[in-house]
Amino acid sequence: MTTHERPLDSVLETVGETPLVRIHDAPEDVPVYAKLESFNPGASVKDRIGVYMLERLLERGDLEPGGTVIEPTAGNTGIGLAIAAGQLGLNAVFVVPEKFSVEKQQLMAALGAEVINTPTEDGMGGAISRAHDLAEEFDDAVVPQQFSNPLNADAHYETTAPEVYEALEGEVGAIVVGCGTAGTLVGMARYAFEREPATYVAAVEPEGSLFGEFLGEDCEEGEYKIEGIGTHEPSTNDLFEPELVDDVYAIGDRETHKELTRLAREEGHLVASSAAAASVAAKRVARRIDAGELAVPHETVVTVFPDSSERYLSKGIYRSFEEWTG
Numbered sequence: 001m002t003t004h005e006r007p008l009d010s011v012l013e014t015v016g017e018t019p020l021v022r023i024h025d026a027p028e029d030v031p032v033y034a035k036l037e038s039f040n041p042g043a044s045v046k047d048r049i050g051v052y053m054l055e056r057l058l059e060r061g062d063l064e065p066g067g068t069v070i071e072p073t074a075g076n077t078g079i080g081l082a083i084a085a086g087q088l089g090l091n092a093v094f095v096v097p098e099k100f101s102v103e104k105q106q107l108m109a110a111l112g113a114e115v116i117n118t119p120t121e122d123g124m125g126g127a128i129s130r131a132h133d134l135a136e137e138f139d140d141a142v143v144p145q146q147f148s149n150p151l152n153a154d155a156h157y158e159t160t161a162p163e164v165y166e167a168l169e170g171e172v173g174a175i176v177v178g179c180g181t182a183g184t185l186v187g188m189a190r191y192a193f194e195r196e197p198a199t200y201v202a203a204v205e206p207e208g209s210l211f212g213e214f215l216g217e218d219c220e221e222g223e224y225k226i227e228g229i230g231t232h233e234p235s236t237n238d239l240f241e242p243e244l245v246d247d248v249y250a251i252g253d254r255e256t257h258k259e260l261t262r263l264a265r266e267e268g269h270l271v272a273s274s275a276a277a278a279s280v281a282a283k284r285v286a287r288r289i290d291a292g293e294l295a296v297p298h299e300t301v302v303t304v305f306p307d308s309s310e311r312y313l314s315k316g317i318y319r320s321f322e323e324w325t326g
């Protein structure tokens, strides 16, 4: 199944076909498997949408050869797009609010992208409007806009989901995935329903995030430390499809921190907070299946670990909970 056993011509060929590994702190009879996305060349799940979106935009003629991609992004998407843009002969410009991780901004620049900072107080909204203003100034620029571009979810429908189904020979009972743009969740859920409409699908968000409102839940808005998933403005998300989702699990910072520490020490996974939150939720779903509370077509749970903890060491991810959140 993997292409990694033979010599390859380009780093873009190493995107995807990541390992699926069993998580052991779960019921014996309901295995939980995690897709390890830090095995991608830019070390996150977003490498998939970087190469997929840019190749499709070029094919469609929406992007000219040698053209420019401009994206407002706080991190992993910029790195994924920068790798793809560099190898496909495109220019990349990222608009990043100042407060976001310096490591990620350095990686984007190292990959040849231009990074433009916007004031922290203007938030992601400020970065989005600056990106669109910039696009007006170029005559060959495209803003892929991961929060509203269906190609984001298509990348996971075409790659992430089929890889999981191949590895498990179709025996997937539940899909439990964190939501930032919701591209990963929606792409995988669409694929799952085509294969088996009774598949249980759960979205994962931090406590304090508002994705639950899409399912009519009363969410209490609050701050959270978990990075990469969650929303304070559900109305800015065009990809989340409530009809594909059975439940939303809101996971707290404390439980997440405990799990990311445990995953490293007990299972050797150097994964970050969104992966740990997904792990907590996936294990909860497995326990519910084990207890007979959820009817599923197969007693198997799949989740996604989006990136690695190394990208967050400077943020104190492995320090005490108080230091991490302080």
Ligand code: PMP
Pocket: 044, 046, 075, 076, 077, 178, 179, 180, 181, 182, 183, 184, 185, 227, 228, 229, 272, 274, 275, 306, 307
């Ligand atoms: N975890 C991390 C670390 C991320 O960067 C992202 C992307 N924002 C996600 C999870 C969520 O993925 P998606 O945007 O596909 O919902």
